[in-house]
Amino acid sequence: MKKIKILLTILIFSMCSNVHAQGEFEKKYSADSLKIWTRKTMKEVYKSHPGMYRYTSKNTFDKLIDSTTATISDALSTIEYYRKLKPLFAKIGCLHTSLNLSKPYQEYYETQYNFIPIEIFIDSNDKVFITKNYSTDTTIPIKSEIISINKKPIKEVIEQLYKAIPSDGYNKTLKTLVLNYHFPFWYESILGSTNNFEIKINDNGQKKSYHLNGVTRKELKLHDFNIDQKSPLTFEIKKGIGYLKIQTFSSSSFKKNNQTFKKIINDVFVKLKKQNIQNLIIDVRGNTGGSDKNAVKLASYFFNEPFQYWNNPVEISEGFYNEYKFWYGIFFRRPKKVDNAYQWKGMHWWLSTAFNYYKTQKPSRQNFNGNTYLIIDGGCMSSCADVSAILSHNKKVIVFGEETGGGYQGNTSGMMPVTPVSPNLTMTIPLQKYTNAVDATKNFGRGTLPDYLIHNTLESWINKTDIQLDYVIQFIKHKL
Numbered sequence: 001m002k003k004i005k006i007l008l009t010i011l012i013f014s015m016c017s018n019v020h021a022q023g024e025f026e027k028k029y030s031a032d033s034l035k036i037w038t039r040k041t042m043k044e045v046y047k048s049h050p051g052m053y054r055y056t057s058k059n060t061f062d063k064l065i066d067s068t069t070a071t072i073s074d075a076l077s078t079i080e081y082y083r084k085l086k087p088l089f090a091k092i093g094c095l096h097t098s099l100n101l102s103k104p105y106q107e108y109y110e111t112q113y114n115f116i117p118i119e120i121f122i123d124s125n126d127k128v129f130i131t132k133n134y135s136t137d138t139t140i141p142i143k144s145e146i147i148s149i150n151k152k153p154i155k156e157v158i159e160q161l162y163k164a165i166p167s168d169g170y171n172k173t174l175k176t177l178v179l180n181y182h183f184p185f186w187y188e189s190i191l192g193s194t195n196n197f198e199i200k201i202n203d204n205g206q207k208k209s210y211h212l213n214g215v216t217r218k219e220l221k222l223h224d225f226n227i228d229q230k231s232p233l234t235f236e237i238k239k240g241i242g243y244l245k246i247q248t249f250s251s252s253s254f255k256k257n258n259q260t261f262k263k264i265i266n267d268v269f270v271k272l273k274k275q276n277i278q279n280l281i282i283d284v285r286g287n288t289g290g291s292d293k294n295a296v297k298l299a300s301y302f303f304n305e306p307f308q309y310w311n312n313p314v315e316i317s318e319g320f321y322n323e324y325k326f327w328y329g330i331f332f333r334r335p336k337k338v339d340n341a342y343q344w345k346g347m348h349w350w351l352s353t354a355f356n357y358y359k360t361q362k363p364s365r366q367n368f369n370g371n372t373y374l375i376i377d378g379g380c381m382s383s384c385a386d387v388s389a390i391l392s393h394n395k396k397v398i399v400f401g402e403e404t405g406g407g408y409q410g411n412t413s414g415m416m417p418v419t420p421v422s423p424n425l426t427m428t429i430p431l432q433k434y435t436n437a438v439d440a441t442k443n444f445g446r447g448t449l450p451d452y453l454i455h456n457t458l459e460s461w462i463n464k465t466d467i468q469l470d471y472v473i474q475f476i477k478h479k480l
Helices: 031-048 058-070 078-090 103-112 154-164 173-191 251-256 261-274 292-300 318-327 382-393 458-463 467-479
Strands: 098-101 118-122 128-133 145-149 196-203 206-213 233-238 241-246 279-283 314-316 336-338 341-344 371-376 398-401 410-413 418-421 425-428 432-435
Touching (some): 031 058, 031 078, 031 318, 031 418, 078 103, 078 154, 078 425, 098 103, 118 173, 118 458, 128 145, 145 154, 154 173, 233 261, 241 261, 261 292, 279 467, 292 382, 318 341, 371 382, 371 467, 382 410, 398 467
Parallel strands (some): 241 279, 371 398
Antiparallel strands (some): 118 128, 145 196, 196 206, 314 341, 336 341, 410 432, 418 425
């Protein structure tokens, strides 16, 4: 989200360079060293992350750090240490903040251990089912319910993975969607270190066990949230209903596909007005975000009067301000301290207007006054979650589907430098905090909640039937 072109490279700190020797990859590090690295790493996060305490107080987080370091009693390898820190980073409640294995270490680790050879689906009752089988054992029944993996109850497996997956606030729909798409990757990095898997299932009341060998990354055929990025924006009118599918707000994606968001979206609303279309479906499921400019542009078509998008200017941390304030005046406007926050109005107008959406926004001349139906899910993040919140808060849309993965009140993203961390890890810290112009007391720690909750089912997931879109179409027909 919020890809801002800046004229400086930001490096917060460099604690350790990645080591490529196989012996170093297998090395174990003393408990004392790991505890020191943990506190140094979290100190840098504290210093630079302006949304660090959005959902968890400093006092609570200090206790989380203490409890994490207390579990480090023996020497650990990189992967063992990573599994300690990953849940701690997830506790920040920021989907843009991440801790990852370095690319060389990840590649090395995957030569030692393969992936669990199944894909899964987690339903609305938290039951877990097999949806694809990549193993050589073709007798494994698809749609069978998983009881355990390597003797660990499946409920504990999922709970442990949820704790390691970052999301905004206390959101769960994003975590579920991530596992529905990428379960083998997360299982390997958080629970793996094996090439053999014992899976117990319930197949129509019969309990069965299977012993499976792992598979390589190349043998997996996993998909991302958005399968068709070649058409980031599509529109059609069918039986008097407009259907607008927006798979991303990323300007680079539109440019790559020879599309201009501003022109295409304007043509859409001109066509709606010319044909007097009164019902419009906007489908943003799986839209992971992108340019704020494009998201704000979309919002402008649903207002008749000037409106607020962000509640206040972008915020940065005091640590970031103190360390880089010498650049202000050359490229940036000087931040101002307002209460306990540093508000940053960004770059000079002749460089970028990406920080200006805290100002009152103008409605579009082609604004739409018909009925709008927004379909969302856990894959809606960053700027997509922001615009969903704005439209929902202002009652410009009726919302269907599942809770957005991005936060209702806003997010922390913008400039996101990647920094090496000991040992053989990297971390990403977003440096800008955005606050949406919505009710600050509503949906705290959650995303935008649908007016009509519609869960995917095991059958719809496997058969790729769109029950959410079908529901909306039937909803419109009953109103006509």
